[in-house]
Amino acid sequence: MAAPWTATILTLFPEMFPGPLGASLPGHALNSGLWALETVDIRQYACSKHRTVDDAPFGGGNGMVMRPDVLARAIDSTATGGEDETLILLTPRGAPLTQQRVRQFCRQRRLIVVCGRFEGVDERVVQARGLEEISIGDYVLSGGEPAAIVLVDACVRLLEGVVHAPEGLLDESFETGLLEYPHYTRPGTWEGRTVPEVLLSGHHGKVRQWRHDKAEQTTRERRPDLWSRYRATRE
Numbered sequence: 001m002a003a004p005w006t007a008t009i010l011t012l013f014p015e016m017f018p019g020p021l022g023a024s025l026p027g028h029a030l031n032s033g034l035w036a037l038e039t040v041d042i043r044q045y046a047c048s049k050h051r052t053v054d055d056a057p058f059g060g061g062n063g064m065v066m067r068p069d070v071l072a073r074a075i076d077s078t079a080t081g082g083e084d085e086t087l088i089l090l091t092p093r094g095a096p097l098t099q100q101r102v103r104q105f106c107r108q109r110r111l112i113v114v115c116g117r118f119e120g121v122d123e124r125v126v127q128a129r130g131l132e133e134i135s136i137g138d139y140v141l142s143g144g145e146p147a148a149i150v151l152v153d154a155c156v157r158l159l160e161g162v163v164h165a166p167e168g169l170l171d172e173s174f175e176t177g178l179l180e181y182p183h184y185t186r187p188g189t190w191e192g193r194t195v196p197e198v199l200l201s202g203h204h205g206k207v208r209q210w211r212h213d214k215a216e217q218t219t220r221e222r223r224p225d226l227w228s229r230y231r232a233t234r235e
């Protein structure tokens, strides 16, 4: 069998993995060999006696910066330079991660993901190794590891065989350009609150229409950015 889709995480904290990726859906898939996870401990590629991986920023200022030489050795220990692998740096300065980009990552054979710490990494290694800079949102984490878990989780659930009813993936938020409609389950009345009548009607066409209308309404109200893009692609 060909090697499964693989995530290789470069980190100063390999003990953070698999973490949440070892439980539930991604964990079962990992144990079944539907994907593979590797970690590379960046500190092993430090040369100095104290295994230093960071240094003060040129130009002064707060915090420390990850050294390009150490990081490049860690990357070179694992990257093959093949077209079927993508090298990613997680950083708030990167392009916001989207479901569309996640789908593209799944079609690759391998993702190599660099997790930053401190103030971030030396700019030269980003250029020299052609790292694609990705952000998981407009807020600052203490390190790239939680972001790597988010990125890999989003990819793994789209891999073949991971989700048992993959047709369900198609209605989800962002797949159609809309946020998803709201969900309801038993009990039918809870704390005096009932469920929209149409969902109890057994009329599939009406249910579909109601869900579509709700998806449009929610997107229009909550995400004007997605809404205008959705409108534009339909015109």
Ligand code: SAH
Pocket: 089, 090, 091, 092, 093, 114, 115, 116, 117, 118, 119, 120, 121, 134, 135, 136, 137, 138, 139, 140, 141, 142, 143, 144, 145, 147
């Ligand atoms: N000084 C940086 C923030 C460093 S946070 C700045 O202002 O842009 C330390 C590390 O956490 C980063 O190198 C990055 O790997 C990770 N990180 C923090 N926030 C992130 C985000 N929103 N998306 C992806 N990675 C993030």
